[in-house]
Amino acid sequence: MIQTLSDALAERGYDTLTPVQEAVTDPELASADLLVSAQTGSGKTVGFGLAIGSTLLGEAETLGLAEAPLALIIAPTRELAFQVSRELGWLYAKTGARVATCVGGMDMRDERRALERGAHIVVGTPGRLRDHIQRGSLDMTGLRAVVLDEADEMLDLGFREDLEFMLGEAPEDRRTLMFSATVPPSIATLAKSYQRDAVRVTTLSEKSQHADIAYQAMKVADRDAENAIINVLRFHEAQNAIVFANTRATVNRLTARFANRGFAVVCLSGELSQSERTHALQAMRDGRARVCVATDVAARGIDLPNLELVIHAELPTNAEGLLHRSGRTGRAGRKGISALIVPPKMVKRAERLLKFAKVTAEWTTAPDAADILRRDEERLLSDPSWSDEATEEEAAFAERLLAAQSPTAIAAAYLRLYRTRHSAPEELSDPDVRTPPKERVPFGPSSWFSLSVGREERAEARWLLPLLCRAGRIDKSAIGAIRVQQGETFVEIAEASVERFTAALGDGQLEEGVTARKLDSAPDFARGPQPSDNRPSGPRPRREGKPHDGASDRPQRRDDYKPRKPRPDAPRDEAPAEDTAPRQKKTFKARQDNDDRPRKPRSDTPRDDAPKAEGAARPKRVFGGAPDRDGKPRKPRFDGPRDGAPKGDGTGRPKKSFGGSPDADGKPRKPRHKATGKPGKPAGPNRKPGGKQPPKRRDR
The missing domain is CATH 3.30.70.330 (RRM (RNA recognition motif) domain)
Structure with a gap:
């Protein structure tokens, strides 16, 4: 291992490497392509940082001037990309490496300027990296290594086309490393296409359940699902906890309810901007928030310090989702709890989910109010403040307090004050006891x-x-x-x-x-429906508002209709047909004139009676208009001007100038306005009839 990287690990407190880190730093794999699968929280980020160290540095201890990027790290989510950038930042700090990030939701101009200043390692999401490559701001010619972190998640999110584009643009002599918690067939196909004789690295811990995560499946009643989550948070009082939900609407509802109950809560979902998501995670790291309600966007690679509890408010859709959600806790040797909230109708689904994930969970019930109060008392008695020495001011106040109140009253008041700082627990019903149906009370006399x-x-x-x-x-x-x-x-x-x-x-x-x-007695319904004794005779009565005269013009029986004549089985030309012979089509007959004489067939000769040459086009008929009532042909129109003067050889009729029909003296009439019907100009809104037009107003 390179000395500068070893010093960075020592300063960070890494005494020993994890199994996956030891496997990828094997000297025999220094130049090979790798396909690595390991448990979540096993240190894969530091692992591929160490794996590409020899490829980037070679025999040197530091890196020179940054020109074209040497390594490209691709992550599925923005949060994971920022986390990888932070991890590689301290790991390569002594080598002088410059790390740049290119993720969606951030200012692309700032990223372009950072790439122009030079970066040795570029970390980003697939969509934004492809944009930089296509715009020419990311130079791929100097790449020595390409790392795909959480490759299976990127394929599930639909980034296959972007990955294939970037791997195709990278140099052929590069190293390609794929890291993933699971290796489905799609990952194996991608590795076979873009890796050269890749070495499969699988840690032994992947074959067994994560030893640092305790799985609990809690049965709750249907109406107590959210109350059970509150009780679980109160029972454990974890420094950091994540509550996973499947939809944004559920995330917003749970966030609002937890905030109303006094929890320091933030939410994390895809509808938030990148700055809002960054602030939420930073609040969890700083301790300003202790509960994060999130969708599966935070289930990949997010590493929060002191994350002790993961609650599945809604069951994940598959076993991989369960493992990645639960993998947010129990990282780097820390212990954690993964609790599944299981209503009665979800018990079978939870059992299948745990079976496919190869996880053994403890089936239990959510803590009730008595358990939480008992746990509060235990935490109160084990608080380290009891062993601290009292100051002079505190001792003086304690003496005055003992003089005014009894020790029992002081202890009880302190317990009440302690409980007021926490949310009150919820009362839960037994999930195994079904509510019996309400018994019908007898009606009585x-x-x-x-x-x-x-x-x-x-x-x-x-x-x-x-x-x-x-x-x-x-x-x-x-x-x-x-x-x-x-x-x-x-x-x-x-x-x-x-x-x-x-x-x-x-x-x-x-x-x-x-x-x-x-009635004198109860009616006998055993005989079935009986007609009433005072049932009126005649036609069926109608409700008020629908008159009925008791008669109908339509026949009431089907027998009143005349049956149709049966259709003959013979064909239409009345020729007898055999059983197996096809039905003959009716022969076409020419249409008859009014005097029952058949019409003559149309001639193929043109209308001018000139013989039509073989293959020649039929000449068009000269337009002359239909004859008038006297049988004389009408004169052809010509395109003359409106003043009546013929134009050219005169084939068009001049258009009539507008003036209306002449009056009795033969003079043309003045045009009439359509609105008023009177000759002359109409009276507008600013014109008086018979008067002068008022002066126009000028806009000042």
Whole structure:
């Protein structure tokens, strides 16, 4: 390893290298193309920084004047590109290397000026790097190494065309290194096309579950999903935590609710500008925010210090997403927790997700209010402030406090003050206990009434219920069953409201055409629908507003229609046809004139009766217009001027000058205005009839 890079690692506190870093720095792979797959958080960024060190520096310890870039690092997201730039910045600080970034959302002119000043290493996103290459601001001729970080994610995001363009523009003798947590077939195909005998490097830790991440699958009730997230945040009180959601709308809703509950929260989604996303991550690093609600845009390569907790508010779409989300914690030897919020309808999906990711999770329930309060007491008793020596001022105040209050009262007040600084926990219901359906309370003693409308009058319970309440002056709780029959409807009324209902009806009239009468006993519905005894005879009654005279002009039975004659099976020319013979088409006959004589076929000769030569075009008919009423041909028009003088040989008719039709004396009339109908100029808004036009106003 180059000495300047070793010194940078020592100053950063790297005593030993991770397995992936040791594998890529093998001297036998110093000039080979690599296809590396390792766990998230295993130090891949520093790994490929060390891997390309010998390619960029050679035998030297420092780099010379920056002309054309020597290395190109491609990352899928802006945050990952900035993180890679920071990591390579301190790693190559002693070599004099200049690192430039080219990412979307930033000022392209500043990036162009940085490239013109010179950069040894360029880090960027695919779209912005391709723009610089096409504009000629990024010189690819001096590249010695190209690194694709999180290559599988770039292909999933649709950057395949951009990657192929950049790899095609790079020199053929370059080194190509691809780093990815997983190696799907698409990555293998890309490596085979743009790498030369690539060496596959796979760390042993990839074959087993991440030892520094504890997976927990928490069953919660459907209505308690967001409350469970609040309780998990309160229970762990992590220095940094990320809550992942699938949509921007969910991110905004959770951010607003966490802020209302007193959490120091920021959000991270694709709808934010680059400066807003940078400020959000910086707030997490500075400690001004402790909870970040994000979409999967932050699931790749984001390294936050002291990130102890990852919560999946919504399950990821695939196993790779689960691994990359969870990989934000448990990095560089630190421990972390990945908690999945699983409602009852998502249990099977969560089991399949964990199985495909080859992860074993502990199935448990979210902490309830009692667990959180108990955990608060434990944190309070284990606070390091108890072991600090009190100052003179603090000791004097403690003596005055003991003189005024008892130790029990002081301890209780301190506990209350401690809890007020934190959000109150939520009460959660048992996810395994399903809410039983409400038992139907018996209606009680009742009486039955018969209404004079039924299905024949299109009676329905939805319009009978408000009618009964309004006319009978009772509440809907006093009405039981409503059974609509063919000719009448039976309604059950509570016994306590029968007297009031009967008194309100008086003569039993609900409204015009609808009456009600009390029955002596409950009707027998076992016999099925029975017609009413007082069913009116005659035609079917209609509802009010639709007159009906009882008669119809249309026949009511199908037998009144005359049947059509069957179509003959013989062909149209009445010739007998065999069963297997195709049907003959009707022969075309010439159209007849009025005197039933067949028309003569049209001649192929032109209209001037001149013989038509073989292959010659038919001459056009000279236009002369249709004959007038006397049968004489009309004169051809000629294009003469309007004054009537013939123009040239005179083939056009002069246009009539505008003046209207002549009057009785033969003089041409003056033109009339269309609006007024009077001759002369019309009276406008600034003109008086028969008067002078007022002077024009000048704009000052």
